[in-house]
Amino acid sequence: MADLVVLAGTLHDGVADEPRAERAVVIEGGRIVDVTDPARAPDAPVRRAAVVAPGLIDLQINGGGGVMFNDAPDRDTLRLMARAARAGGTAHLLPTFITAPGVGYRAAMEAVRAALAEAEPGILGLHLEGPFLSPARSGIHPASAVRALGAEDLDALCAGIGGPLLLTLAPEETTPEVIARLAGAGIAVFAGHSEADHATVIAAAGAGLRGGTHLFNAMSQVAGRAPGMVGALFDDDRLFAGIIADDIHVHPANLRLARRVMAGRLFLVTDAMATLDAPEARFVVDGKEIRQKDGRLADAEGCLAGAHLAMDEAVCNMIRLGGASPAEALRMASGVPARVLGLEQELGRIAPGMRASLTLFDADLRAAGVVVDGRPF
Structure with missing residues (x-):
C-alpha cells in the first residue's frame, strides 16, 4: 500500500x-x-x-535558521540548518564547514557522521571548505588558520564520514598525488580559494579533481594569455562548478556565459549563512560581525561573507538572469549536484x-x- x-x-x-x-x-x-x-x-x-x-540539493550551505555550522558543529545545528533550507525548497544538503584553526574540521566530520548514522532528514554528507586554501585567496576565511594539508589530515579525510564528502582545497598548495589519494577514497575534490593557473588545474583534473567552488569567486580569472582557474573549469569537460546566482556574487552576463559553456556541468549553490530563513540574524566570522543589507552579506570592510540566498531563489534567478529554462534551472539544482556526488541513480530524477x-x-x-x-x- x-x-x-x-x-x-x-x-x-x-x-x-x-x-x-x-x-x-x-x-x-x-x-x-x-x-x-x-x-x-x-x-x-x-x-x-x-x-x-526532483528534490533540490545544496552542496554549499554554511548556516541557516540563525546559526552557523562552524560555531556549533553538532546535531542541533544540523537540524536547524536543514529546517531553514527546506523553507527554500532544499531536500538534501551538504552542511559546509569553513576554515577553522588546527583540526577543527574533524568535529564537523564527527557531527555529520553521527547524523548520517541516524538518518537525519536532509543531511546528505559534508562539505569542508578549507583550511587547505591559498593564503592569497582566503577571502572571509580566517587567514591565520589557512594551512597546508599534512599526512595526518590525509588519513583523517580518507577515513570518511559514512556518506558523501566534498573537500575544497587550493590545488597549487598540494600535489596531484594527494588529490589522487583523496579522490580514490571517494572524496569529491574541488578547487577553490585558489591562485592556481590553467595547467595546475588541468593536472589536478587528471589526478581526480572533480570541480570548482563558487565559480568566478576567490579564484584566478580568465585573461588572454592566462586562462586561470575559471578558464580551466570552462575548458575541461571533466570538471563541474558550483555558482551563486544571487545577482551579487556573479554578474548576470557571467551567469549566462557559464550556463552556455558549462551546460550539464554547472550547478546552483546558496553559500547560505545564518540569515537563511532568519534574515535579521547577525553572525561573526573570524571575529568580524557580518550583517545583511539589501540581500548582501559583508563585514565592515565590505568583504563578502557568503550569501543571503535560498535554493528556490537561486533557481528563479537562473531563469530570470541567467536565461535558463525552468527545466534546465531545476536540473542545475538537483540532477547536476547528484552527479557531482555520484548519486545520479538515487537522486535528481522522478522515476x-x-x-x-x-x-x-x-x-x-x-x-x-x-x-x-x-x-x-
Whole structure:
C-alpha cells in the first residue's frame, strides 16, 4: 500500500525539457514506485502542488535558521540548518564547514557522521571548505588558520564520514598525488580559494579533481594569455562548478556565459549563512560581525561573507538572469549536484526506483514544501 501520493499540476521529472501536466507520484517505503495519471493513483495520503520537481540539493550551505555550522558543529545545528533550507525548497544538503584553526574540521566530520548514522532528514554528507586554501585567496576565511594539508589530515579525510564528502582545497598548495589519494577514497575534490593557473588545474583534473567552488569567486580569472582557474573549469569537460546566482556574487552576463559553456556541468549553490530563513540574524566570522543589507552579506570592510540566498531563489534567478529554462534551472539544482556526488541513480530524477525526494512549488517556483525520502515537510 502506498505511503503518500504527490499530485502535481506540472511535473518536471529531471530528464525531459518539457514538463508533464497532471501527474501523480506514488511513494512507498521511501522510494518512488510509480508516476501515473492522478485517476489511477492508489488510495493514500495526498500532497498537492502546482509544480513538482526532483528534490533540490545544496552542496554549499554554511548556516541557516540563525546559526552557523562552524560555531556549533553538532546535531542541533544540523537540524536547524536543514529546517531553514527546506523553507527554500532544499531536500538534501551538504552542511559546509569553513576554515577553522588546527583540526577543527574533524568535529564537523564527527557531527555529520553521527547524523548520517541516524538518518537525519536532509543531511546528505559534508562539505569542508578549507583550511587547505591559498593564503592569497582566503577571502572571509580566517587567514591565520589557512594551512597546508599534512599526512595526518590525509588519513583523517580518507577515513570518511559514512556518506558523501566534498573537500575544497587550493590545488597549487598540494600535489596531484594527494588529490589522487583523496579522490580514490571517494572524496569529491574541488578547487577553490585558489591562485592556481590553467595547467595546475588541468593536472589536478587528471589526478581526480572533480570541480570548482563558487565559480568566478576567490579564484584566478580568465585573461588572454592566462586562462586561470575559471578558464580551466570552462575548458575541461571533466570538471563541474558550483555558482551563486544571487545577482551579487556573479554578474548576470557571467551567469549566462557559464550556463552556455558549462551546460550539464554547472550547478546552483546558496553559500547560505545564518540569515537563511532568519534574515535579521547577525553572525561573526573570524571575529568580524557580518550583517545583511539589501540581500548582501559583508563585514565592515565590505568583504563578502557568503550569501543571503535560498535554493528556490537561486533557481528563479537562473531563469530570470541567467536565461535558463525552468527545466534546465531545476536540473542545475538537483540532477547536476547528484552527479557531482555520484548519486545520479538515487537522486535528481522522478522515476520509479528513485529515492522519494521531491520539491513542491507554487506556480511561480517558490517553494511550498519538500518530501525527503518519502517524508513530507
